[in-house]
Amino acid sequence: MYFEERGEGVPVLLIHPAGATASTWGVVADDLAKHARVIAYDRRGYRRSGGAPANSIPVHTSDAAALLDRLQCPPAVIVGTSIGATIAIDLALRRPDLVRAVVAHESPWHVTRHPPTPSQVGALTKMGWLAARGQHARAAEAFLRFAYTYRDGGTAWDAFPEEWRRTVGENAEAALVDIRTAIGSYPTAKDLAAVEPRVISTYGLRSPKTMARVTRSLAAAIPTGEVLSIEGAGHAAPFDAPANFVEVIAAAMS
Numbered sequence: 001m002y003f004e005e006r007g008e009g010v011p012v013l014l015i016h017p018a019g020a021t022a023s024t025w026g027v028v029a030d031d032l033a034k035h036a037r038v039i040a041y042d043r044r045g046y047r048r049s050g051g052a053p054a055n056s057i058p059v060h061t062s063d064a065a066a067l068l069d070r071l072q073c074p075p076a077v078i079v080g081t082s083i084g085a086t087i088a089i090d091l092a093l094r095r096p097d098l099v100r101a102v103v104a105h106e107s108p109w110h111v112t113r114h115p116p117t118p119s120q121v122g123a124l125t126k127m128g129w130l131a132a133r134g135q136h137a138r139a140a141e142a143f144l145r146f147a148y149t150y151r152d153g154g155t156a157w158d159a160f161p162e163e164w165r166r167t168v169g170e171n172a173e174a175a176l177v178d179i180r181t182a183i184g185s186y187p188t189a190k191d192l193a194a195v196e197p198r199v200i201s202t203y204g205l206r207s208p209k210t211m212a213r214v215t216r217s218l219a220a221a222i223p224t225g226e227v228l229s230i231e232g233a234g235h236a237a238p239f240d241a242p243a244n245f246v247e248v249i250a251a252a253m254s
Helices: 027-032 057-070 083-094 120-131 137-145 163-172 172-182 209-220 240-251
Strands: 002-005 010-015 035-041 075-083 100-104 198-204 225-230
Touching: 002 027, 010 027, 010 057, 010 083, 010 240, 027 035, 027 240, 035 057, 035 137, 057 083, 075 083, 083 100, 083 172, 083 198, 100 240, 120 137, 120 172, 137 163, 137 172, 163 172, 198 209, 198 240, 209 240, 225 240
Parallel strands: 010 035, 010 075, 075 100, 100 198, 198 225
Antiparallel strands: 002 035
């Protein structure tokens, strides 16, 4: 797997969301590296790591564990957003020996159990229509534009650096598999009840209210679960409110 590493201290593993890579964490990775050993990687199926996209959270979890084992890290703070958050929590379940704490931002755990909004239905429908016609990059953009919408209007997608949007196009097929996998029902509530490391589930105060409900239900299913809101953030917390996001991660390191 392709990975990037910088800094020294407590290891922090960054697990990216759909359509992102190790290189799209913005200033978060640089700011954390002033105080920590930051490791970011491209998940299976993404261009720089290669392989076929995986439609299984446990496969991604095994990859994350293999990377930490290879780097001989002491227990790390595992940070993930969206599907990356679900993978981070699954790593705490399956390999607690590798995990110091988890910061999970807006995992879409069981999101389909909540009443869908018209915009959500529309985004999924448009994504499926475009993907069926082989227009993978446009399909991924259609959903991610929705996923990064703010409660008060607009979307982070339109403000992303052009390089970030181009990254989605270059990894569109993997992003589409991620999106479909992320909205599944894994892990189960029974699985989550066995999680031992500390798990801080966060949501952005600029995100649609559904994400706050999803985050609270997730945290309630984890014995060590906590809920924090992040001022100024939507689904793209590392982009929207990097300083506030780093503050949460730094607290998890202590």
